[in-house]
Amino acid sequence: MKYGFVLPFGDARTAADLACAAEGAGWDGFFVWEPVWGIDAWVSLAAAAMRTERIRLGTMLTPLSRMRPWKLASETVTLDHLSNGRAILAVGLGAIDSGFMAFGEVTDRKTRAELLDEGLDILTALWRGKPFNYAGKHYKVDIKKSTFATPFPPPTVQQPRIPIWVVGAWPRLKSMRRALRYDGLLPNVIGADGKVRMSPPTPDEIRAMQEFVKANRTQTTPFEIVVEGETPGEDHERAAAIVRPFAQAGATWWLEALWATRQADKVMARIQQGPPFID
Numbered sequence: 001m002k003y004g005f006v007l008p009f010g011d012a013r014t015a016a017d018l019a020c021a022a023e024g025a026g027w028d029g030f031f032v033w034e035p036v037w038g039i040d041a042w043v044s045l046a047a048a049a050m051r052t053e054r055i056r057l058g059t060m061l062t063p064l065s066r067m068r069p070w071k072l073a074s075e076t077v078t079l080d081h082l083s084n085g086r087a088i089l090a091v092g093l094g095a096i097d098s099g100f101m102a103f104g105e106v107t108d109r110k111t112r113a114e115l116l117d118e119g120l121d122i123l124t125a126l127w128r129g130k131p132f133n134y135a136g137k138h139y140k141v142d143i144k145k146s147t148f149a150t151p152f153p154p155p156t157v158q159q160p161r162i163p164i165w166v167v168g169a170w171p172r173l174k175s176m177r178r179a180l181r182y183d184g185l186l187p188n189v190i191g192a193d194g195k196v197r198m199s200p201p202t203p204d205e206i207r208a209m210q211e212f213v214k215a216n217r218t219q220t221t222p223f224e225i226v227v228e229g230e231t232p233g234e235d236h237e238r239a240a241a242i243v244r245p246f247a248q249a250g251a252t253w254w255l256e257a258l259w260a261t262r263q264a265d266k267v268m269a270r271i272q273q274g275p276p277f278i279d
Contacts, residue, residue, distance in 0.1 A: 001247045003275030004029030006060050006228065006257040008267065012044040018271055019048035023055040025274045029088065031060040031255065036099035042075040049083040056086050060228075060255065061167065061186065063094025065112035066105040069119040069139065073126035076162055077153050085157035090186060090226075091116065092167030114138060117178065120164070127162065129155040165226055169196065170209055180217045184224035184253075185209065200229060203245035210250030228255035233273025243276045 005027050007015055019030040030048060034041040045057045057079065064072065072089075080087040093112045094100070100107050106115065118136040125132045125141075129152045134141040156162050165184030169175040172190060179185045187209055191197040201209070210225055217223060227246050231239035243254050254276065261267055 001243065001251070001278055002028040002253045003277070004031055004056070004253060004255045005271055006031045006255050006259070007033070007044075008258050008261050009033075010044075010264070010267075011039050012047040014264070015044035016047035016051045018268065019055060019057070020051040021268060022271050023052045025272050026277075027055060027256075027271070027275055029056040029058065029253070029255070031058050031088075031090070034059045034062045036063075036066070036103060036105070042079060045079055045087075046082055049079060049086065052083075052086075054086075056088050057083055058088030058165075059090050060257070061090035061092050061094075061165075063112075064091045064119040064123075065093055065115035066100065067119070069122040070126060070141075072119075073123050074153065076123075077127060077129075077156055080156045080158060080162050081154065087158070087162050088165065089162055090165040090167075090184075091120070092186065113174075120166075120182070124161055124164075126153075127156045129153055160221070163224070165224060168209070170201070170205060171212075176209075176212060177216070180213065180223075181219075183221065184226055185213065186226050201227065203249040206246055206251050207249035213250075224252045225250055226253040226255060227251045228257040230258060231256060231276040233270045233276075236276070239276035240278050244278050247278055 005022050007018055015032055022030045032041050032044050041059050048057055076087055076089055093116060096107045106112055115138055118139050122134055122139060122141055131143050131145055163184060164182040165186050166179040166182050167186045167188055168179035169188045169190050187201045189197045189201050189205055206225060206227060213223060231242050258267060258270060
């Protein structure tokens with residue numbers, strides 16, 4: 001099990017300071033929110049990269065449907081090189097109540113799913129740093145050696161690519177199979193009403209997803225199952241007891257996510273208490 005910390009708020013300087021503290025406290029990953037409008041996630045992660053050496057850096061999460069894939073490709077490959085191969089990209093459809101309508105972003109779920117799929121195709125191709133062409137329903141790309149006066153960006157440090165974690169809506173097959181094409185699953189659960197359930201997956205549901213991954217994923221590269229929640233940093237035994245059932249069910253990352261916390265001292269204190277290690 002690896003352990004990440006999700007920064008619930010803060011500017012780029014705060015992200016750099018807290019990522020440094022997280023690395024010192026033994027966390028394996030440090031993640032920031034990517035808002036529709038607000039503190040830029042990739043500037044924050046670049047600041048964090050300059051203050052750290054080991055910890056993985058990523059978003060939680062990037063709604064690719066509202067972004068230009070080539071801009072995101074530029075940001076991610078830049079961070080990957082700056083951090084010497086520590087970038088992680090987490091993607092999903094995003095929450096439309098986070099500001100989509102205020103800026104006229106696409107809100108139709110089917111269209112956002114199409115944009116996500118095409119965006120991932122383009123993103124992973126651009127990371128190779130070579131000419132390519134693409135013709136989809138929403139995007140068309142034709143890059144030749146003569147297209148630009150400046151050299152192409154280099155390929156990613158991490159090979160075959162920067163790890164991509166994808167939201168999967170369990171048990172919807174199309175959503176789950178999208179995640180299986182990449183490097184990790186951010187699990188959501190669809191309730192009896194057909195909507196995403198607000199409560200997180202249970203260990204039994206994680207176990208079922210892990211069995212689905214084993215039965216259906218054909219790639220041999222590593223695949224992560226990522227769960228998030230809160231643990232009491234002051235009580236190691238109780239924290240470990242919360243995380244252990246998820247690890248036993250097949251989860252490979254635990255993300256400590258204090259989304260409701262707005263007190264900087266409480267965030268720092270939880271970081272310094274360290275991960276909820278399983279003995």
